[in-house]
Amino acid sequence: MNGSSFPESKRRVKSGPHVEKKLNAAFVRKAGPGRHADGGGLYLKVDLSGARRWMLRTVVRGRRRDIGLGSANLVTLAEAREKALDLRRIARSGGNPKVRTREDEGKVITFKEIACLVHERKFKDRKNNGKHIAQWIRTLETYAFPILGDLAVSEINQDDIEAVIDPIWTTKAPTASRVLQRISVVFDFACGRGYRTTGNPAAGMLGTMRPQGQKAKHFSAMDYHDLPELMKRLSRQNVVGALALRFTILTALRSGSVRHARWDQFDAGLTEWTIPAEMMKTRSEFIVPISMHAREVLLTAQIHRTNGSPLVFSSPSNPKKPISDNTMRKLLQTYVPGVTVHGMRAAFRTWAREDTAAPDDVAEMVLSHAVGSKTVQAYNRAKLLHERHKLLEQWGMWAMGEFELYADPETRAAEVGRRTIQMFASLD
Structure with missing residues (x-):
């Protein structure tokens, strides 16, 4: 019997892994718990907690291995497929892809994912003291995850951990100590696995924290009267750090949301900018009205967009990754020593209260703070969009030193109205 006697369909079957693409971006965002195959050994693994990460199952030197490719919140489906293809090639040539990926994985695997893994391993075979087991991860969920949860473990510094610990260091002293100890355990594990090459950022922090009888210091804020001069200096630069810092100030948002902003x-x-729930401290989707000056920053960022990166403010060394938190902080402190990026939100809040007499609910909503009951919050989130846009237009005018051009309140109000209408007209 010759080959021609076989059915056509059988003669066309290829050996090797089947790599037909089965997943899509929408499914990746909404997939429920379980392991979902994309083909070619690439899987999306979704935990009961909702954490989702990529995994490649392949054969390395005759043995089947599972290799993590990072968080699905940070690594897109296309990027995961590209990494999987690259690592399968290394494995086929006899190399060990796991050695190569461990440090790279630390750049994308999040603190939350590592913490959940540590919790699972630490209490895997323990049946007693269930309350303690639950509290171990719950304290991190309550205090650490809102700030550290979505950050890559390799990018977290002591400043980030202080932002978690400092507010509760004296008011909830026992809890703060436990949270710091548990954060340190998570980073010990990350270092041991090779996800970090710079050591445990929580190590030694206990000895540098103030006595727990002292009051916490708030984030250092800049006097808003000095802001126009700072913005003038930043406007002379088109480097990504300066653009990101200007956009953060003009939107009065947390730096984490800005760093991970996607086109x-x-x-x-x-x-308008719709920030996904997972990137917000409130864990609710948030719509940000973009002022004229904030839009100018985005247009400049588009011109300097690197290799079609999906990120608005991508790392110069790796366009697929966001800039680090230290990028904006270091740049800001070269101009205004001691002031933090987070403190710029306080400058906005003080300005809104003292210079505009803006309604509290509008100013608080600009900062994405919860106002009132859940029902009131849902109502206000839509109702106050136009009011927030007008307030942010005024903030942009103040920050860019334009208030002197519109000193008369009526003239200023008319200009704010004109700019607001112009922004929406740009959609037509």
């Missing part, structure tokens, strides 16, 4: 989160006219 597909903005509308066509760059007049």
Whole structure:
């Protein structure tokens, strides 16, 4: 019997792994718990907690291995497929892809994912003291995850951990000590696995913290009267750190949301930015109205976009990764020593209260702070969009030193109205 006697379908079957693509971006965002195959050994693994990460199952030197490719919140489906293909090639050539990926994985695997893994391993075979087992991860969920949860373990510094610990160091002293100890355990594990090459950032922090009888210091804030001069200096630069810092100040948002901003989160006219729930401290989707000056920053960032990166403010060394938290902080402190990026939100809040007499609910909503009951919050989130846009237009005018041009309140109000209308007209 010759080959021609076989059915056509059988003669066309290829040996090797089947790599037909089965997943799509929408499914990756919404997939429920379990392991979901994309083909070619690539899987999306979703935990009961909702954490989702990529895993490649392949054969390395005759043995089947599972290799983590990072968080699905940070690594896109296309990037995961690209990494999987690259690592399969290394494995086929006799190399060990796991050695190569461990440090790279630390750049994408999140603190939350490592913490959940540590919790699972630490209490895997323990049946007693269930309350303690639950509290171990719950304290991290309550205090650490809102700030550290979505950050890559290799990018977290002592400043980030202080932002978790400092507010509760004296008010909830026993809890703060436990949280710090548990954070340190998570980073010990990350260092041991090779996800960090710079050591445990929590090591030695206990000895540098103030006595727990002292009051916490708030984030250092800049006097808003000095802001126009700072913005003038930043406007002379088009480097990514300066653009990101200007955009953070003009939107009055937390730096984490800005650093991870993606172009597909903005509308066509760059007049609104929809931040996904997982990138917000409130864990609720948030719509940000973009002022004229903030839009100018985005347009400049588009011109300097690197290799079609999906990120608005990507790392110069790796366009697929966001800039580090230290990028903006170091730049800010070269101009205003001691002031923090987070403290710029306090400068906005003080300005809104003292110079504009803006309603508290509008100013608080700009900062994405919860106002009132859940029902009131849902109502206000839509109702106050126009009011927030007008307030942010005024903030942009103040920050860029334009208030002197519109000293008369009526003239200023008319200009704010004109700019607001112009921004929405850009969609037509």
